[in-house]
Amino acid sequence: MSELIELLKALIEIPSPNPPGDHRAIAEFVAQWLRDVGAEVSVLSPTEKPDARSVVAVIGSGDPVIMLHAHIDTVPVGESEAAAWSSDPFRAVERNGRLYGKGSVDDKGPLAAMMIAFKKLALSGHSGTLVLVGAAEEEVGGQLGTRWLADAGHLPQCDFIIVGEQTFNRVATAHKGVMRATIRTTGHSVHATNPDRGVNAINAMARVVLALENYHHELSQRVHPLVGVPTCNVGVIQGGSTANAVADQCMIRLDRRVIPGEKPEVVQAELRAVVDSMELAPATVEVGEFLYSSPFESKLQTSLGKAFLECSSSLTQAPAEPVGYLPGSDAKHLIGLVRGDMVIFGPGSYEVAHAYDEYVDIGELEQCEAVISKFLQQVMQVGVERHA
Ligand SMILES: [Zn+2]
Structure with missing residues (x-):
């Protein structure tokens, strides 16, 4: 041997x-x-x-x-x-x-x-x-x-x-590298018999999730010759506490794969821009808890x-x-x-x-x-x- x-x-x-x-x-x-x-x-x-x-x-x-x-x-x-x-x-x-x-x-x-x-x-x-x-x-x-x-x-x-x-x-x-981020929407909870009086954080987040899916598709325009395209995937969603109340909180975690040449501060700014482009008021939204490996x-x-x-x-x-x-x-x-x-x-x-x-x-x-x-x-x- x-x-x-x-x-x-x-x-x-x-x-x-x-x-x-x-x-x-x-x-x-x-x-x-x-x-x-x-x-x-x-x-x-x-x-x-x-x-x-x-x-x-x-x-x-x-x-x-x-x-x-x-x-x-x-x-x-x-x-x-x-x-x-x-x-x-x-x-x-x-x-x-x-x-x-x-x-x-x-x-x-x-x-x-x-x-x-x-x-x-x-x-x-x-x-x-x-x-x-x-x-x-x-x-x-x-x-x-x-x-x-x-x-x-x-x-x-x-x-x-x-x-x-x-x-x-x-x-x-x-x-590739990876940028992780957490997005939180906040609304106002009321009884589910009259949801229009409240602000539903899950409905707001649903729009954010779909906007991120669009963003993911747009990223396929950027091709690196050896590692391919950047991606964006929402991997976790949590929100609300019971079916008979309007949810005042919702949270997602996402994974954004980064190709060589992309800068972390630009990737963060893009994620914020995707979220900011949604009209969510009176719900509020926060993007943060970034974790990055290059x-x-x-x-x-x-x-x-x-x-x-x-x-x-x-x-x-x-x-x-x-x-x-x-x-x-x-x-x-x-x-x-x-x-x-x-x-x-x-x-x-x-x-x-x-x-x-x-x-x-x-x-x-x-x-x-x-x-x-x-x-x-x-x-x-x-x-x-x-x-x-
Ligand atoms: Zn190994």
């Missing part, structure tokens, strides 16, 4: 479901493995959640600074999911060229590939700095994982970053970016063109740390990532490792000129 497969099996068999997000065992394993190959390793966690341990390993010094990033947590295995698994999700099982197990593709496969590539470079002698981040908390948004590592100054400025996620080994350079886009204009695309297309025979990535990733937390390009890259599909019988195709996994290794050997052994 190859060292890569053996390593991935070991990683799968150290469960790290999140929630609850106890990362201690997996972080310690990854840290020790990286210490053994000669890296300087820190295991770090925020005071708010001491079990959310991330691993940061470094070899070398100077330019270029390249980061390999993968997360060490997985989604939890729910009860109905556990029943659907053909084997124990926390035992690595090899079958028909695939390795099954929770985290096999998301994200322990990419993590194992990066660890092997890291080791090969460590043993071969090189120029520049290679950083490997085994991040906690990605599956719950990364606030106490990668976001915290970046904000607390534990991560360096980088010339190139590879975020390991499921892209079928295509080079993904963009994903989209990400890299243009692949640096020599490192171009070299990575070239390595991947030559080994995978895929077209040398970047693609989009539909789910979010920790890339959004790393935008401020990259002075060059950032890509998302890894075997498999995100569609098998959060489901029963999660697996990674062994050939694809080996290919992922080969691409990262070839790239690192190429750009760190000879040293390349950095383009800011």
Whole structure:
């Protein structure tokens, strides 16, 4: 069995479901493995959640600074999911060229590939700095994982970053962001025998919801070449308390997907404009409780970016063109740390990532490792000129 497969099996068999997000065992394993190959390793966690341990390993010094990033947590295995698994999700099982197990593709496969590539470079002698981040908390948004590592100054400025996620080994350079918002309408409650004396907050909200549906359709005019169109979806509605009274309160929560190039303040202003365009008086309406995570886009204009695309297309025979990535990733937390390009890259599909019988195709996994290794050997052994 190859060292890569053996390593991935070991990683799968150290469960790290999140929630609850106890990362201690997996972080310690990854840290020790990286210490053994000669890296300087820190295991770090925020005071708010001491079990959310991330691993940061470094070899070398100077330019270029390249980061390999993968997360060490997985989604939890729910009860109905556990029943659907053909084997124990926390035992690595090899079958028909695939390795099954929770985290096999998301994200322990990419993590194992990066660890092997890291080791090969460590043993071969090189120029520049290679950083490997085994991040906690990605599956719950990364606030106490990668976001915290970046904000607390534990991560360096980088010339190139590879975020390991499921892209079928295509080079993904963009994903959408999301703006969440809450809208509340307020009316005046009276007995339902004479509703015209009251002000119905649900009727007012109904008009807002339909206006948002129109807005969603208008957004389809804005097309991003890699990630498609922005969207607006109302996912929650709550209002009123009883059928025999006019409702004086109604609330909705919405999810507005944001494409690269859209600005959060403009998106907020658009949502307010949609609401303000409705004549709701005497009902009143409020838009707020915004939660935002930014989209990400890299243009692949640096020599490192171009070299990575070239390595991947030559080994995978895929077209040398970047693609989009539909789910979010920790890339959004790393935008401020990259002075060059950032890509998302890894075997498999995100569609098998959060489901029963999660697996990674062994050939694809080996290919992922080969691409990262070839790239690192190429750009760190000879040293390349950095383009800011
Ligand atoms: Zn993932």
